[in-house]
Amino acid sequence: MNQFFMNDKSDLVNEAIEGALISTPFHNLSKLEVDADIRVVVRNDWDKSKVALISGGGSGHEPAHVGFVGKGMLTAAVCGDIFASPSVDAVLTAIINVTGDAGCLLIVKNYTGDRLNFGLAAEKAKKLGYQVELVMVKDDISLPDNPQPRGIAGTALVHKIAGYAAEQGLALAEVVKRANQAIEHTNSIGLAFGTCHIPGEARDERVDAGHSELGMGIHGEPGVSTLKTQNSREIVAIVTEKLQQLLPGDKKVALLSNNLGGFSALEMAVLTREVLASPLGEQITHLIGPATLVSALDMKGFSLSTLLLDADTEQALQAPVEAFGWQPLVTLQPLKSQQGEKATQQLNFSPSANAHNGRIIATVCETLIALESELNKLDARVGDGDTGSTFAAGARKILKQHQQHELPLDKPEQLLTLVGEQLAVVMGGSSGVLMSIMFTSAGQKLEQGESLAQALQYGLARMKHYGGAQVGDRTMVDALEPAFNALASGKDLAAAADAARIGADSTAEMTAAKAGRSSYLNQESLNGVKDPGAYAVQQVFAALNS
Secondary structure (H helix, E strand, C coil), rough: CCCCCCCCHHHHHHHHHHHHHHHHHCCEECCCCCCCCEEEEEEEECCCCCCEEEEEEEEEECCCHHEECCCCCCCCEEEECCCCCCCCCHHHHHHHHHHCCCCCEEEEECHHHHHHHHHHHHHHHHCCCEEEEEEEEEEEEECCCCCCCCCCCCHHHHHHHHHHHHHHCCCCHHHHHHHHHHHEEEEEEEEEEEEECCCCCCCCCCCCCCCCCCCCCCCCCCCEEEEEECCCHHHHHHHHHHHHHHCCCCCCEEEEEEEEEECCCCHHHHHHHHHHCCCHHHEEEEEEEEEEECCCCCEEEEEEEECCCCHHHHHHHCCCCCCCCCCCCCCHHHHHHHCCCCCCCCCCCCCCCHHHHHHHHHHHHHHHHHHHHHHHHHHHHHHHCHHHHHHHHHHHHHHHHHHHCCCCCCCCCHHHHHHHHHHHHCHHHHHHHHHHHHHHHHHHHHCCEEEEEEEEHHHHHHHHHHHCCCCCCCCHHHHHHHHHHHHHCCCCHHHHHHHHHHHHHCCCCCCCCCHHHHHHHCCHHHHCCCCHHHHHHHHHHHHHHH
């Protein structure tokens, strides 16, 4: 089964290139119209007066290579199919269309197909009279005994260094020299939790759950070893040690933190933090990323690249470009913090006695505690089975304070506010916050001189505002609102209890819930079952009226 967002695999690369050209903010890219099988993206502001830079390779590494075409970086990118080198004809087409008297430099990742096809195209171009040179990026240090190290994300750094040199109008020989220096001074290593998903093919699941593969290639090639961890600190310690072993201890470096396609921004931020906190971080003065520069489709992994810095290299990295895939160089500074003030509200009250209010508190709390099992069973049919426990937890907390004479019973406005504060802490999930909003808001209205019934109406209105539930949505609101309305209209407690019962009964006839966990259930699951919150309200008012 296909798990790749596309229309037709045969059109995927062409359609992706078109999307990239349309969306570039610089409006500086064009596709050469030559042949359907030749995909060459070029700068449309190029005048051939300077050394042309051409790179490319298989698609699937976006934004490389099209994302690095533009002023200050590449002149052209040659795109092959997914993970397949472009043809010799495609590379030669790029050369003859962008190369002037200043000559052309091909920047190639060290893979056999790219070396051969770009190399043959270079030789053919030379025979046609073009001045062409080729450099091979081989920054992957994960396989130290490999005589042909692979080119990975460090290629983007070479594009930037060579691109700056070419933009300054330097001769081809000098551009080649600076590109080779960048290659020599760049080291990269990658790690992935799993390989990438190639369009139209099943995903290779060779990496076991909870493991990671050090040095997995950007086409999914096997790495050097499997690590029995996905812990960020353990992994970063391993990869940074390997990078640091190859660095002169007295040299400062720039770090490229590259997403291979499947890491979230959250994970990349953790990665960057861990690297800068490692011993390697002491040598890092500049940062590129964290970002996706050279991906491996959707591979869940990353690569780190270090580049030795000198004044010329730093200047080249800092120079602005008009290439949408590049990320600006960041000069690292110490982490800053700012002293803040904790947002806390200390309630200033003194415990006080009021027999009437005390009886109300005790009745409400004891009723909810006694209903715990019944409410849980009811909620198990329409929710996650914890309504009773949630309400009982809040009730136990308030009842305990009442029994220990810690409540301001003679100050209803303070009492409601205190209850609201306690429920937000003790009752889990959204129900605790909603009840806290209602009681806290009601306490504010009481303090402003409103009656208790009006204050409760206002508190319910604020709960509805933030929670989103209305009468008819199959929640406790269906019982609370008619009960509070009865009290506000001057009716007695018996009328309020009757209104709560009718409201709760109505929830059993509602065919759909529009709020809470019940909103995810079908009609059959809800038929004849009262909403647990509404039923709790019904029982509390019944107990108060008895």
